[in-house]
Each structure stands twice: as structure tokens, then as C-alpha cells.
Amino acid sequence: MPVITIEGPSNLSKEKKAKLISDLTSTASEILNIPKQAFTVIIKENEAENIGVGGVQLSELHTV
16 A cells, blocks of 8 residues: 655645645556555645754744
8 A cells, every 4th residue: 555645834725635635646546557545645734833944943934
């Protein structure tokens, strides 16, 4: 069972998450020639204050 894990911001709507899951599954299924039903997609949401880039919290970078 292939697993696709994606980490990103925690501001995605339920609809955007559904589209992301659908599109990732369809694309991987087509490329790998594995049935869609075999895939599991996990979305790990991260708060911007829990991510640092260049020593600065992402939440601070987006306020500038």
C-alpha cells in the first residue's frame, strides 16, 4: 500500500484538502500504474509558528 505524505500549512480548507488528496492519488496511480484504492494520503498540517526558515519563524516572515 503506497503512502503519500505531504506537510504544509494548517490553513487549507476541507475542499482544498479533498482536491489535494484526489489529485495526488490520481497522478500517482497513473504514473505508477497502481489502482487508486491502494493509496493512502496523509496531510500533516504545521502551524507557521512551528516552522523556521533561515533562523526565523515562518509566522514572522509572513507578517513582513
